[in-house]
Every structure is written in C-alpha cells, then in structure tokens.
Amino acid sequence: MPLHLIKLCVGVETLEDLQAAIARRQAGGGDRYVHTTRMQPKRSADLIDGGSLYWVIKGNVQARQRLLAVEPFTDMQGTGRCRLVLEPVLHATRWQPRRPFQGWRYLKPEDAPGDLGTSDGSDELPAALRGELASLGLL
Numbered sequence: 001m002p003l004h005l006i007k008l009c010v011g012v013e014t015l016e017d018l019q020a021a022i023a024r025r026q027a028g029g030g031d032r033y034v035h036t037t038r039m040q041p042k043r044s045a046d047l048i049d050g051g052s053l054y055w056v057i058k059g060n061v062q063a064r065q066r067l068l069a070v071e072p073f074t075d076m077q078g079t080g081r082c083r084l085v086l087e088p089v090l091h092a093t094r095w096q097p098r099r100p101f102q103g104w105r106y107l108k109p110e111d112a113p114g115d116l117g118t119s120d121g122s123d124e125l126p127a128a129l130r131g132e133l134a135s136l137g138l139l
Helices: 015-027 127-135
Strands: 004-008 033-037 052-057 060-074 080-086 091-097 104-107
Touching (some): 004 060, 015 052
Antiparallel strands (some): 004 104, 052 060, 060 080
C-alpha cells in the first residue's frame, strides 16, 4: 500500500508559482527533479510504491508530485540529507486545509485529498474563489 508525504511549500504563493519554479529548474538542465530534505524517511519502500509528495501552499494542500525515489546522501559539511526524486509533473488536488508544521509528515492514502478533475463542480471555480470557500470550510 502506498504511503505519501506532506510538506509546506515555503516561498510559494500560488499553484502557478510552484509550476513556474518546476519549469525553471527543469529548464536549467538535467533529467531529474529533486527536492532535498534534512531527514530521511524510514518508510522509503512504501513511499516509492505509488506514493506522492503533497504540497501545502498558503495553508491548503493544493498539489502533489509522484515520488520516484528516495536517495540518502551526505553533504559537503558531513550532514546527512535526503533527495526526494519527484516526477516533474504537478497534479492539482482538491484543497484541504492544513496547519503549519516543520519538515515533512507521512500522509495516509485515506487522508490525502483527491486530484482535481474528479468533479463535484468545484474544480471549475477560479483558484481564488476555491481558496476562499476552502478557508470557510465549504469545500
């Protein structure tokens, strides 16, 4: 059974900002998209068995990227770190409110928001309106 990670997307205001950042990093060369984190997940095998990294943007889970690999390494200062190798494709999700937290957390599949496009009609709403309705607990 796949397991997911959830992480705050610091410095990003909108889903479009995150998409632009991914595009910039991909344009810089290389065939892999990685996110470096301090701690290595102990349940790596579960994560790469169909898991995703869910991004919290401005207090709401708004997107996910599929996890392809988890690669521990030691940086030049001798500190252990971890590369999360991600699919460069960003999948917009239904908005789900989240409180701030540090680092990343595991996210069970049953707690993960669904992708947009499996519609109840809210998917067609503008992002700003969807955000306002989500903050009111109406989505």
